[in-house]
Amino acid sequence: MLPQHVRERLRAIVGEAYCLDRPEALVAYSYDATPMHQALPDAVVMPKDTAEVQQVIKLAAEAGIPVVTRGAGSNLCAATVPVGGGIVLVLNRMNRILEIDEQNLTITVQPGVRTSDIHQAVEARGLFYPPDPGSMVVSTIGGNIALNSGGLRGLKYGTTKDYVLGLEAVLPNGEVIRTGGKLMKDVAGYDLTKLLVGSEGTLAVITEAILKLIPKPAMQRVMLATFANLTDAARTVSDIIASRIIPATLEFMDQGTLRVVEDFKQIGLPTDAAAMLLIGQDGDPETVHRDVERIASICRQNGAVQVKVATNAEEADEVMTARRSALAALSRLRPTTILEDATVPRAAITPMVEAIQRIAAAHNVHICTFGHAGDGNLHPTCMTDARNPDEIERVERAFEEIFAVAIELGGTITGEHGVGIVKAPYLEWKLGEAGVEVMKAIKRAFDPNNLLNPGKMFARERRNRVVVNHAQR
Amino acid sequence: MLPQHVRERLRAIVGEAYCLDRPEALVAYSYDATPMHQALPDAVVMPKDTAEVQQVIKLAAEAGIPVVTRGAGSNLCAATVPVGGGIVLVLNRMNRILEIDEQNLTITVQPGVRTSDIHQAVEARGLFYPPDPGSMVVSTIGGNIALNSGGLRGLKYGTTKDYVLGLEAVLPNGEVIRTGGKLMKDVAGYDLTKLLVGSEGTLAVITEAILKLIPKPAMQRVMLATFANLTDAARTVSDIIASRIIPATLEFMDQGTLRVVEDFKQIGLPTDAAAMLLIGQDGDPETVHRDVERIASICRQNGAVQVKVATNAEEADEVMTARRSALAALSRLRPTTILEDATVPRAAITPMVEAIQRIAAAHNVHICTFGHAGDGNLHPTCMTDARNPDEIERVERAFEEIFAVAIELGGTITGEHGVGIVKAPYLEWKLGEAGVEVMKAIKRAFDPNNLLNPGKMFARERRNRVVVNHAQR
Numbered sequence: 001m002l003p004q005h006v007r008e009r010l011r012a013i014v015g016e017a018y019c020l021d022r023p024e025a026l027v028a029y030s031y032d033a034t035p036m037h038q039a040l041p042d043a044v045v046m047p048k049d050t051a052e053v054q055q056v057i058k059l060a061a062e063a064g065i066p067v068v069t070r071g072a073g074s075n076l077c078a079a080t081v082p083v084g085g086g087i088v089l090v091l092n093r094m095n096r097i098l099e100i101d102e103q104n105l106t107i108t109v110q111p112g113v114r115t116s117d118i119h120q121a122v123e124a125r126g127l128f129y130p131p132d133p134g135s136m137v138v139s140t141i142g143g144n145i146a147l148n149s150g151g152l153r154g155l156k157y158g159t160t161k162d163y164v165l166g167l168e169a170v171l172p173n174g175e176v177i178r179t180g181g182k183l184m185k186d187v188a189g190y191d192l193t194k195l196l197v198g199s200e201g202t203l204a205v206i207t208e209a210i211l212k213l214i215p216k217p218a219m220q221r222v223m224l225a226t227f228a229n230l231t232d233a234a235r236t237v238s239d240i241i242a243s244r245i246i247p248a249t250l251e252f253m254d255q256g257t258l259r260v261v262e263d264f265k266q267i268g269l270p271t272d273a274a275a276m277l278l279i280g281q282d283g284d285p286e287t288v289h290r291d292v293e294r295i296a297s298i299c300r301q302n303g304a305v306q307v308k309v310a311t312n313a314e315e316a317d318e319v320m321t322a323r324r325s326a327l328a329a330l331s332r333l334r335p336t337t338i339l340e341d342a343t344v345p346r347a348a349i350t351p352m353v354e355a356i357q358r359i360a361a362a363h364n365v366h367i368c369t370f371g372h373a374g375d376g377n378l379h380p381t382c383m384t385d386a387r388n389p390d391e392i393e394r395v396e397r398a399f400e401e402i403f404a405v406a407i408e409l410g411g412t413i414t415g416e417h418g419v420g421i422v423k424a425p426y427l428e429w430k431l432g433e434a435g436v437e438v439m440k441a442i443k444r445a446f447d448p449n450n451l452l453n454p455g456k457m458f459a460r461e462r463r464n465r466v467v468v469n470h471a472q473r
Numbered sequence: 474m475l476p477q478h479v480r481e482r483l484r485a486i487v488g489e490a491y492c493l494d495r496p497e498a499l500v501a502y503s504y505d506a507t508p509m510h511q512a513l514p515d516a517v518v519m520p521k522d523t524a525e526v527q528q529v530i531k532l533a534a535e536a537g538i539p540v541v542t543r544g545a546g547s548n549l550c551a552a553t554v555p556v557g558g559g560i561v562l563v564l565n566r567m568n569r570i571l572e573i574d575e576q577n578l579t580i581t582v583q584p585g586v587r588t589s590d591i592h593q594a595v596e597a598r599g600l601f602y603p604p605d606p607g608s609m610v611v612s613t614i615g616g617n618i619a620l621n622s623g624g625l626r627g628l629k630y631g632t633t634k635d636y637v638l639g640l641e642a643v644l645p646n647g648e649v650i651r652t653g654g655k656l657m658k659d660v661a662g663y664d665l666t667k668l669l670v671g672s673e674g675t676l677a678v679i680t681e682a683i684l685k686l687i688p689k690p691a692m693q694r695v696m697l698a699t700f701a702n703l704t705d706a707a708r709t710v711s712d713i714i715a716s717r718i719i720p721a722t723l724e725f726m727d728q729g730t731l732r733v734v735e736d737f738k739q740i741g742l743p744t745d746a747a748a749m750l751l752i753g754q755d756g757d758p759e760t761v762h763r764d765v766e767r768i769a770s771i772c773r774q775n776g777a778v779q780v781k782v783a784t785n786a787e788e789a790d791e792v793m794t795a796r797r798s799a800l801a802a803l804s805r806l807r808p809t810t811i812l813e814d815a816t817v818p819r820a821a822i823t824p825m826v827e828a829i830q831r832i833a834a835a836h837n838v839h840i841c842t843f844g845h846a847g848d849g850n851l852h853p854t855c856m857t858d859a860r861n862p863d864e865i866e867r868v869e870r871a872f873e874e875i876f877a878v879a880i881e882l883g884g885t886i887t888g889e890h891g892v893g894i895v896k897a898p899y900l901e902w903k904l905g906e907a908g909v910e911v912m913k914a915i916k917r918a919f920d921p922n923n924l925l926n927p928g929k930m931f932a933r934e935r936r937n938r939v940v941v942n943h944a945q946r
Contacts, residue, residue, distance in 0.1 A: 102715060103714065161667075162635065178904075181818065187887050187891050188885045189930060190676075190915055215718070344656075347574070347576035376658075410656075423661070437648075438918070446914065
């Protein structure tokens with residue numbers, strides 16, 4: 001529990017209604033979307049503006065209290081679980097779209113704005129904000145920025161980082177900085193904007209963002225292609241890219257995922273297929289039509305069992321919903337679903353998927369794989385039961401082997417979910433000791449007292465699910 | 474001069490022929506493309522590979538000797554002038570294209586590869602590396618990465634940073650790190666890749682880079698439009714963007730530049746026009762034709778005096794050459810040419826150009842302005858004489874006022890040239906004290922002994938051209 005005088009000051013800053021420390025409130029903010037990670041905070045604080053954030057951070061710095069910034073808590077790496085106790089700083093009240101600037105093609109937002117609200121607001125003006133993480137109907141833009149969220153349009157359009165032009169942020173010492181601006185080019189010093197994107201709340205609290213917009217593509221089309229084996233599907237992906245087409249979306253589902261999704265949604269997916277690709281293109285009509293035809297032809301040349309181009313908006317929605325429901329469908333199978341995101345160079349998808357299947361069999365665990373084939377970002381997803389320690393031990397070992405293979409193939413331990421607690425033990429596999437040391441030095445440069453989101457990114461040596469809060473003050 | 478034992482060890486590392494300390498060699502590496510900045514190094518060292526770079530850096534760290542990494546020296550912010558003396562580390566021997574990977578759409582290069590050689594190599598395979606800085610026929614990719622170079626295609630395609638996927642770099646302590654990879658998505662820790670891009674050789678020595686490629690656009694077209702006044706030209710830029718077209722190129726020249734270029738190239742530019750736009754589009758033929766027609770129509774609606782669409786490759790070349798020769802043409806007028814790059818949000822181009830003209834008149838200095846209108850990146854260019862201290866004093870004051878206006882308009886002190894020595898005194902104007910302090914802390918985290926490119930980015934309080942080397946060991 002926080003000292004009395006700290007609690008009083010927090011209440012004075014944000015108001016009685018926005019500083020919670022009843023047990024039920026603390027429990028509500030003790031976990032996020034990541035299974036098997038939980039830790040109680042000491043208080044939940046909901047500031048209404050940057051000035052209040054600044055006051056909370058200054059108070060926390062004086063009192064030496066950890067601060068974990070949180071939006072919707074939809075992340076999958078336990079990035080917002082308060083393992084060091086302290087304050088959970090919830091930014092959902094700061095949820096205003098401050099400006100859509102149609103001349104400079106930017107939108108300025110507070111961190112608590114929902115991602116899908118940004119989509120709606122800008123598309124109503126003929127503009128487009130491409131990043132579309134799976135959680136976009138609940139996730140906040142602040143969370144997307146903190147985690148550098150990806151999505152289904154990453155292949156052609158990139159990720160959140162590619163759209164953040166400027167930030168306002170409160171440093172661990174309580175100072176406010178402003179980086180970048182409504183500027184397509186800015187080389188005034190180190191790129192603090194891009195450094196803060198993906199820093200998982202460990203370097204600063206993001207309180208405002210300027211995002212880049214682009215014109216909304218005139219049209220979009222999607223298609224499904226199913227394959228009798230994995231190799232045909234993977235070769236299709238390579239051949240599409242080799243023919244100099246960059247689809248907006250190029251998604252993969254293995255047989256396991258396909259069957260579960262069909263069982264859940266019943267939209268007529270061929271459950272005997274070994275693999276499915278969901279391919280979308282957008283842009284000017286001529287380009288889209290030509291690309292769709294060429295892609296369909298490449299699918300057929302590579303032995304696709306079925307190629308189905310959505311002919312209207314309902315069919316297209318159905319197809320996209322099938323893909324977007326993969327996680328929900330898989331979650332119905334067993335009590336616990338662990339979604340990972342080992343990522344490899346696009347050309348290494350076949351060996352990666354094959355390795356996942358081999359490793360799952362060897363450890364007798366149930367893993368289905370789907371993901372963003374076009375950018376090599378796969379989501380091997382394990383259906384398991386957190387109450388079975390023996391099985392969980394095997395799951396952990398299987399994922400360890402999967403990460404090791406990803407690294408061997410020139411990939412990374414996380415493509416879009418972040419490090420948080422979950423990947424911290426493996427960070428050195430990707431970066432080497434020297435790389436991790438540099439990152440720790442950057443962390444110390446910003447936050448010498450380790451108060452912003454402690455225990456993340458550089459945490460313990462081994463995975464350790466279900467963490468209890470041992471930092472009682 | 475370096476101690477005898479250090480000179481001997483440098484020779485042992487790189488070989489006699491690649492360690493120079495004769496006066497004429499030191500003079501050759503005492504300046505770069507930035508006028509009025511010069512300082513002698515103590516030695517010039519040309520390593521052939523990463524291992525040699527690593528050994529040089531370790532030796533420099535032990536002996537406490539500054540190291541300034543250098544490619545072609547074509548930068549415009551004095552970033553490679555060795556103001557602290559020490560070693561100039563020239564990476565031009567590391568000039569191999571290591572791999573073009575057509576499946577992953579990447580090119581892996583050593584830092585000494587020329588930018589235009591990358592263009593040629595990938596375009597021969599139907600691929601495209603968009604960044605095209607003005608110096609691209611001499612500049613090296615290592616220099617482009619260190620400075621985050623822009624170019625004429627930034628509006629649609631972004632700058633160097635948007636294409637760097639992975640780096641190998643030698644840290645100031647001699648350790649080698651590898652960041653990123655052939656990966657479109659990677660969120661394993663802080664983004665060291667983007668932090669090193671644009672870090673001006675102050676954080677690490679970049680020894681290898683993986684760059685993203687895209688399919689080469691099927692066609693490109695360019696046009697010229699001239700205007701009787703600045704406002705019409707600026708409104709045209711706004712209207713093009715407002716109509717949801719993002720041209721590949723959207724360049725601006727004021728009357729002063731236009732006249733000098735016409736005098737130099739004699740291609741029939743209307744020298745009575747107040748402003749000229751050079752507009753290019755690329756992509757699929759239907760899109761390009763439609764965009765070119767719409768843009769031409771927008772130009773006419775805004776009162777363009779003349780709109781001339783290049784009808785063949787020769788005409789297009791002529792138009793692009795006119796723009797690319799602006800600096801060369803202006804340089805013929807007076808002994809010294811100072812090219813700046815104040816940058817503002819696109820919508821603020823008119824007030825910025827008007828302010829430049831007003832400030833130039835007030836200080837009685839000759840400034841012509843051209844630049845990348847589409848991304849608000851302007852190059853006010855002053856024709857002056859370094860030998861006239863009174864005039865130079867007025868030039869400095871004029872540029873100071875120009876930077877101040879850029880900041881007021883929500884812009885920055887440098888869009889694509891970098892901070893180096895030239896902009897260091899103004900960095901705080903853009904970032905505030907807290908922002909600069911964070912950057913200094915990052916610098917210390919990487920390089921606690923301040924050996925990599927000292928005296929840059931955070932240098933003296935005031936501009937001070939013609940710096941002498943006062944660090945004699």
